[in-house]
Amino acid sequence: MAKQLPHEKRKTEAVLSDFADYAAKQERGIRYGATVSLSESTAAATPAPAPASAAHDELDDLAEWADFNDGETAPKMPLKDMFLGPEDASLPLLERFVRRRVEEGNGETVFHLGFENNVDSMGLTIDDWNIAYPRLERAAKNVDAACRLLYTRNVGGPEEATSGGAKSEKDKDCSGKILIRKIPATADENIETRIVVVGNVDAGKSSMLGVLVKGDLDDGRGSARVNLFRHKHEIESGRTSSVGMEILGFDATGEIVASDTPGRKLSWEDVGKRSAKVISFSDLAGHERYLRTTVFGMLSGSPDYCLLMVAANNGLIGMSKEHLGIAVALNVPVIVVITKIDICPPQILQETLSQLTKILKSPGARKIPVFIKDHEECVNTATQMVSPRICPIFQVSNVTGEGLSLVRTFLNVLPPHGYYNADAPFEFTVNDTFSVPFVGTVVAGIIQSGVIHAGDQVLVGPDSIGQFATTTVRSIERKRIPVHAASAGQSASFALKKMRRKDVRKGMVVMPKIEGQPPPKVYREFVAEVLVLSHATTIKTKYQAMLHVGSISQTCSIIAVDRPFIRTGDKARVAFRFVQRPEFVRAGERILIREGRTKGLGIIKEVGYNPQDPIWEAQAEEG
Numbered sequence: 001m002a003k004q005l006p007h008e009k010r011k012t013e014a015v016l017s018d019f020a021d022y023a024a025k026q027e028r029g030i031r032y033g034a035t036v037s038l039s040e041s042t043a044a045a046t047p048a049p050a051p052a053s054a055a056h057d058e059l060d061d062l063a064e065w066a067d068f069n070d071g072e073t074a075p076k077m078p079l080k081d082m083f084l085g086p087e088d089a090s091l092p093l094l095e096r097f098v099r100r101r102v103e104e105g106n107g108e109t110v111f112h113l114g115f116e117n118n119v120d121s122m123g124l125t126i127d128d129w130n131i132a133y134p135r136l137e138r139a140a141k142n143v144d145a146a147c148r149l150l151y152t153r154n155v156g157g158p159e160e161a162t163s164g165g166a167k168s169e170k171d172k173d174c175s176g177k178i179l180i181r182k183i184p185a186t187a188d189e190n191i192e193t194r195i196v197v198v199g200n201v202d203a204g205k206s207s208m209l210g211v212l213v214k215g216d217l218d219d220g221r222g223s224a225r226v227n228l229f230r231h232k233h234e235i236e237s238g239r240t241s242s243v244g245m246e247i248l249g250f251d252a253t254g255e256i257v258a259s260d261t262p263g264r265k266l267s268w269e270d271v272g273k274r275s276a277k278v279i280s281f282s283d284l285a286g287h288e289r290y291l292r293t294t295v296f297g298m299l300s301g302s303p304d305y306c307l308l309m310v311a312a313n314n315g316l317i318g319m320s321k322e323h324l325g326i327a328v329a330l331n332v333p334v335i336v337v338i339t340k341i342d343i344c345p346p347q348i349l350q351e352t353l354s355q356l357t358k359i360l361k362s363p364g365a366r367k368i369p370v371f372i373k374d375h376e377e378c379v380n381t382a383t384q385m386v387s388p389r390i391c392p393i394f395q396v397s398n399v400t401g402e403g404l405s406l407v408r409t410f411l412n413v414l415p416p417h418g419y420y421n422a423d424a425p426f427e428f429t430v431n432d433t434f435s436v437p438f439v440g441t442v443v444a445g446i447i448q449s450g451v452i453h454a455g456d457q458v459l460v461g462p463d464s465i466g467q468f469a470t471t472t473v474r475s476i477e478r479k480r481i482p483v484h485a486a487s488a489g490q491s492a493s494f495a496l497k498k499m500r501r502k503d504v505r506k507g508m509v510v511m512p513k514i515e516g517q518p519p520p521k522v523y524r525e526f527v528a529e530v531l532v533l534s535h536a537t538t539i540k541t542k543y544q545a546m547l548h549v550g551s552i553s554q555t556c557s558i559i560a561v562d563r564p565f566i567r568t569g570d571k572a573r574v575a576f577r578f579v580q581r582p583e584f585v586r587a588g589e590r591i592l593i594r595e596g597r598t599k600g601l602g603i604i605k606e607v608g609y610n611p612q613d614p615i616w617e618a619q620a621e622e623g
């Protein structure tokens with residue numbers, strides 16, 4: 001195939017980020033769009049409420065302090081009066097204000113004390129601050145939340161921002177940003193954020209996770225990562241081959257929940273019980289040989305964020321570009337961490353930084369790189385991560401520890417995504433299956449919508465002939481802690497009654513069993529709109545490719561294409577058929593296709609395919 005000219009390449013790349021945006025909107029419509037039932041054509045008449053994250057990025061930045069959502073319910077009184085007025089009258093108002101902000105933020109919020117909702121300064125003096133901040137702490141405490149001062153201006157003390165810049169004379173007012181986080185009543189109420197960790201082989205992924213969760217440092221020879229491995233061959237080679245899981249917990253005051261002895265890892269149970277916010281990391285493999293597992297990890301884990309690790313002395317090489325491409329295609333916000341700055345000569349680091357900036361700004365990724373140099377920038381960027389455009393870049397050493405405190409602060413402040421809907425019917429996707437002695441068959445995965453309770457009757461499937469089995473959820477665990485219920489957005493595992501391990505597999509769904517209602521519809525064929533990213537020659541009728549949809553990975557054959565041939569960058573309608581078995585798929589879901597060097601991204605437009613109504617006339621005549 002003729003090599004693409006640079007301008008053609010740019011065009012193709014831009015198509016990728018546009019398509020990713022488009023796909024994200026479509027997908028969120030079905031997945032998180034509340035009560036939309038796909039079988040109902042009435043869905044269009046009652047549009048689902050727009051999820052917060054679907055809002056325009058520019059607005060998100062503006063809305064940060066302005067709190068536009070407050071509308072009618074906002075107290076009419078200026079915020080300053082709530083903080084400084086007579087306590088009897090204003091404390092209850094402040095409590096209500098805090099409770100609502102925390103609820104809106106799905107369990108936590110970052111509040112900028114010193115500014116009104118319209119971003120006007122309150123003009124706080126230091127005496128005012130000393131009344132206002134303790135009052136905020138009291139209000140938070142009364143509504144079962146805790147405060148953490150992230151940084152202050154003109155207040156002094158340990159959290160004072162160092163990056164004053166050229167402060168204007170007028171800028172003498174006191175202010176500060178505060179993280180307010182709900183104290184969970186029970187372990188199953190904690191906030192969960194999922195991050196996939198990707199990057200080239202040896203970038204330091206497993207090492208940084210080891211350092212973060214164990215609280216000691218790496219020796220540059222792999223000491224930090226040791227107990228992250230799952231398989232014996234991984235310990236021997238030091239190379240990750242499967243999907244490793246690590247969890248990092250923060251308590252309500254924003255402190256990391258760690259063992260008192262550095263270098264000792266707390267059990268998941270301990271982390272879960274003591275944390276108000278839990279970050280689960282999927283440590284993925286950087287080696288090309290494990291790319292399929294890594295792609296599965298990126299797709300099936302419903303990640304909120306993607307952490308891309310780059311070794312300072314190597315730059316963005318090999319598989320890491322693939323990983324970035326997939327993150328862009330999935331519209332998952334990317335956080336870059338440059339490791340090994342301790343062993344990297346300054347001029348090489350500079351080259352890595354400019355290469356990275358160039359790639360991130362390219363039309364394919366269309367990101368805004370933000371180099372995180374200090375605490376204040378770190379906090380502000382973390383709160384802006386609702387937009388997938390912003391891409392923070394950290395520079396760290398896992399050996400000296402340099403830069404890691406910024407990463408910790410960032411992870412603590414990173415807002416949880418709120419586009420899950422607990423009020424919609426229950427739906428769970430299976431990512432992993434186990435057979436546990438004395439417990440039986442266990443399925444692990446993510447609750448896409450709704451709520452599940454131990455004892456609920458459920459359907460599990462589809463099996464090889466497209467049928468669902470009826471069973472009961474015997475027990476539920478979240479991060480190895482038994483819970484009575486779990487809800488949308490959480491990862492969980494269920495023990496299923498009277499099911500054999502071989503009856504469950506990755507890619508299945510668990511849904512509620514409702515008497516008198518037909519089982520969920522499954523499909524062998526579907527039509528998708530596909531953006532061809534490279535090497536289009538194999539996108540032709542009768543060809544087969546590995547296709548990923550969420551946790552489903554199955555070979556598909558192409559049964560029809562809407563044109564005789566496709567070039568890179570084309571958007572085409574393609575009809576697919578699953579080779580092995582029908583699957584539970586829906587219009588609006590995002591698909592990823594790869595086979596050899598063929599790559600494509602798409603959205604399912606219709607489920608089922610009618611050859612009597614072909615997507616390309618000429619083909620029908622041929623056949």
Ligand SMILES: Nc1nc2c(ncn2[C@@H]2O[C@H](COP(=O)(O)OP(=O)(O)OP(=O)(O)O)[C@@H](O)[C@H]2O)c(=O)[nH]1
Nearest residue numbers: 202203204205206207220221222240286340397398
């Ligand atoms: N000097 C130095 N060495 C580091 C740093 N981070 C990691 N290393 C070393 O780099 C090597 C590779 O680190 P890993 O954490 O295994 O890399 P990985 O990205 O998980 O690699 P795969 O799992 O194979 O994809 C180990 O020997 C680490 O000790 C760092 O910041 N500085």
Ligand SMILES: [Mg+2]
Nearest residue numbers: 205206239240
């Ligand atoms: Mg690794």
